[in-house]
Amino acid sequence: MTSEMEPLAPSLSLPDQRNYDQSYGLALKIAFETLATIDIESQCQRAGAAYRVGDSQKVITLDYLNRQFEIIPPDQVREKGSPEEVPLRDKILIMHYFLQAKGTPLTSKPINFKELKEGASYFPTFSKRAILPLVDYFGKESPRLLEVAKQLGGEKADYGDAAVTIKAFPRVPITLVVWRGDEEFPPEANILFDSTISDYLPTEDIIVLCQTISWKLVSLLPQEGA
Numbered sequence: 544m545t546s547e548m549e550p551l552a553p554s555l556s557l558p559d560q561r562n563y564d565q566s567y568g569l570a571l572k573i574a575f576e577t578l579a580t581i582d583i584e585s586q587c588q589r590a591g592a593a594y595r596v597g598d599s600q601k602v603i604t605l606d607y608l609n610r611q612f613e614i615i616p617p618d619q620v621r622e623k624g625s626p627e628e629v630p631l632r633d634k635i636l637i638m639h640y641f642l643q644a645k646g647t648p649l650t651s652k653p654i655n656f657k658e659l660k661e662g663a664s665y666f667p668t669f670s671k672r673a674i675l676p677l678v679d680y681f682g683k684e685s686p687r688l689l690e691v692a693k694q695l696g697g698e699k700a701d702y703g704d705a706a707v708t709i710k711a712f713p714r715v716p717i718t719l720v721v722w723r724g725d726e727e728f729p730p731e732a733n734i735l736f737d738s739t740i741s742d743y744l745p746t747e748d749i750i751v752l753c754q755t756i757s758w759k760l761v762s763l764l765p766q767e768g769a
Contacts, residue, residue: 567631574638575618581642583616589646590743591713605641606713608759609696612637636744636752640712645742649714653735659746673753674732677721680761681705682730685721691763692719695756702735711752715743719756 583603587594592614593604603614604623611623620634629637656662656669681688685705689697697707703720711717716737724730734753744752 567635570635574642577642578616590641590644605637607637608711614641636748639748640744643743647739647742650738652738654738655733655735659741661746665746665750669750672750673734673757676757676761677719677732678730681721682724685723688721691760694763709756715740717756
């Protein structure tokens, strides 16, 4: 995913952005090939997904950022009830979560990004892509975070000056925390995870997921002059 380091797990990690279309297409192809080799019903139980077998197709239904998506073997990912094409990056995140999910019970023990495998090495990239947007857009007006996060199913959390927990996937809660700036200290932000998150996503995908969430929240802010 990043240009600074080699992928952690080439078969189930997001690719380098330098060759976006080709690399992301290959990552999705590999994910679908992996899907064909697993026990889907058992994997649905691990991922917190629903599974329906119809006359003509099998459908896996999975919640992602407060919306329902369907994985339809052999090679489809679509938003339920929507004609819009799902962005390639979201397709890969959905597939990687489903395929990697181990079904580990949540511990409710929060950890930060640096505590993840290779987290310290990847932190500068993570901070720039996922934390900085929170600081820039919510650091001086932290209550806005609570308002816009409701549209992603976010619930208030007890951290900092404002914090919300968003269930990105059924077993992947993400907590975003903001501290307001003042005359003496600049605003700050952080993102926390359940200690089990690495049983559901590799570190590179966690970067992209958090970046996606942060910028979705920014996009939900009222436009000036609107």
